[in-house]
Amino acid sequence: MDNSKQENALPEDHELELKLPHLLFTKTVRELYGKIVNEWDSLKKSACQTAAGRALWKHVIHDPLADVLAGETYLRNLHEKITKDRHNNARETSGVILAVRTLWFDSKIEAALDSFGGAAQVVLLGAGMDARAYRLSCLKESDVFEVDFPEVLQVKAALLQAALESTEHLRMMAKSLTSVAADIRENDWLEKLQISGFVPEKNTVWVLEVLLADFMNKASTTLSSSIFRFYSDWPDHLLPSLGFSHVKLSQIGDPDAHFGLMHDPLNLFNKLRNLPRSAETNPDDGTPCCRLYLVQASGSPNQTISLSTIPM
Numbered sequence: 001m002d003n004s005k006q007e008n009a010l011p012e013d014h015e016l017e018l019k020l021p022h023l024l025f026t027k028t029v030r031e032l033y034g035k036i037v038n039e040w041d042s043l044k045k046s047a048c049q050t051a052a053g054r055a056l057w058k059h060v061i062h063d064p065l066a067d068v069l070a071g072e073t074y075l076r077n078l079h080e081k082i083t084k085d086r087h088n089n090a091r092e093t094s095g096v097i098l099a100v101r102t103l104w105f106d107s108k109i110e111a112a113l114d115s116f117g118g119a120a121q122v123v124l125l126g127a128g129m130d131a132r133a134y135r136l137s138c139l140k141e142s143d144v145f146e147v148d149f150p151e152v153l154q155v156k157a158a159l160l161q162a163a164l165e166s167t168e169h170l171r172m173m174a175k176s177l178t179s180v181a182a183d184i185r186e187n188d189w190l191e192k193l194q195i196s197g198f199v200p201e202k203n204t205v206w207v208l209e210v211l212l213a214d215f216m217n218k219a220s221t222t223l224s225s226s227i228f229r230f231y232s233d234w235p236d237h238l239l240p241s242l243g244f245s246h247v248k249l250s251q252i253g254d255p256d257a258h259f260g261l262m263h264d265p266l267n268l269f270n271k272l273r274n275l276p277r278s279a280e281t282n283p284d285d286g287t288p289c290c291r292l293y294l295v296q297a298s299g300s301p302n303q304t305i306s307l308s309t310i311p312m
Contacts (some may be wrong), residue, residue: 018079033071047128052078053098069129103259109139112205120203138172150181244297
């Protein structure tokens with residue numbers, strides 16, 4: 001096996017064959033994905049792209065609902081990119097960053113819940129096609145709140161219902177799951193969250209007492225494919241000014257953010273880690289230093305914060 005294949009911890013070639021579940025071809029699911037393709041904007045569609053990443057990196061992520069939440073179009077698109085990367089011996093295989101992000105969030109959520117004794121609220125802002133409530137056993141004592149656009153939550157609920165009706169062994173892992181229809185770029189999402197049963201005084205992962213988030217730097221938001229408008233080059237400086245403490249910042253490839261997928265020192269993400277964070281361009285080729293920071297913090301923010309959507 002060459003270094004690039006070992007670097008990205010990909011399965012054998014025969015395991016990369018695209019096997020689409022029959023459920024994707026049923027009338028109900030096809031109609032739902034007709035809405036996604038024809039009515040959703042690029043921001044909402046990014047939720048399906050993220051789900052496709054979880055589905056096609058199933059050798060490291062267990063998410064039995066990822067296929068149906070991603071849909072045929074996004075599964076085929078990502079599979080084509082992965083196949084092309086394998087053929088070209090690429091050092092950064094498509095979807096690897098989604099795999100690392102997923103594993104990082106999963107591990108930090110579990111660690112945070114352990115620190116609370118297992119019981120807490122978990123709020124997923126911009127939840128998209130996330131299925132953690134159905135796949136993480138650490139949520140068994142937790143009340144989960146998913147906040148996203150109403151049309152996203154409606155289609156997602158219908159897709160989940162179709163999946164649960166067609167597969168006997170699928171069940172919700174969380175103690176409870178509440179969908180909160182809100183645009184988190186607006187200032188009323190916290191009010192809507194509280195109306196839905198969220199209790200600010202309770203231990204909470206993500207929103208109040210423990211924050212898990214990813215931040216792109218300015219260079220990342222200028223990419224032609226970027227749909228995000230919020231950035232922070234120094235989130236570890238920003239968060240304390242908002243009332244958070246114990247801020248820990250990681251980059252893809254750091255010891256807590258590689259999961260055996262980022263060993264090659266010439267991988268793009270490892271090369272970025274070795275450059276000063278103040279560097280805006282790569283001295284080797286002059287390309288912008290597009291970084292993704294994974295951030296964990298604790299505390300209670302001292303003001304209402306408007307957040308840009310981050311697909312889970």
